[in-house]
Amino acid sequence: MMNEHNPISEKNLPKQWKLGFDIAKDARQRAYVPYSNFRVGFALHEKEGDTFIPGVNVENASYGATICAERAALLSAISSRGLLDYDYGVLVTDADPPAVPCAECLQVLMELCGPDFTLIICSMTEPRMVLTMADLLPYSFVSIPPAPEQAGNENSAE
Numbered sequence: 001m002m003n004e005h006n007p008i009s010e011k012n013l014p015k016q017w018k019l020g021f022d023i024a025k026d027a028r029q030r031a032y033v034p035y036s037n038f039r040v041g042f043a044l045h046e047k048e049g050d051t052f053i054p055g056v057n058v059e060n061a062s063y064g065a066t067i068c069a070e071r072a073a074l075l076s077a078i079s080s081r082g083l084l085d086y087d088y089g090v091l092v093t094d095a096d097p098p099a100v101p102c103a104e105c106l107q108v109l110m111e112l113c114g115p116d117f118t119l120i121i122c123s124m125t126e127p128r129m130v131l132t133m134a135d136l137l138p139y140s141f142v143s144i145p146p147a148p149e150q151a152g153n154e155n156s157a158e
């Protein structure tokens, strides 16, 4: 689907996105979703090695312990490779309109991957939206307080 506000072209799709799509779609089949039956597959791209790390949603009887595919992939990537340059991710669901990451995943992706991290949000057959973290979460929570002189400027009358 082409969207006026989010036209998808070769220009805003990374070269390898199709491989990521296939990996995310394949991973999606391994989602553990006995409660929602909503399968999510994600493929996180690591820039330097040009490789993908898959993730799926894993639900739990105590719903709060459920983890989303995006965070599963990112935590797996950091656990096995460390905090590297993860530059984009491909998200696959059968939702229509396509599902975007939840607020918790956006917060985690923003902190660990930065505002330029790109999400390629797909249906089961094609990319539907290409958005950066800055598009999706323009105001993220940051726990590091501003330097004193910056904090002081906010209250300065000069």
Ligand SMILES: [Zn+2]
Residues within 6 Å of the ligand: 068, 069, 070, 071, 101, 102, 103, 104, 105, 106
């Ligand atoms: Zn999430």
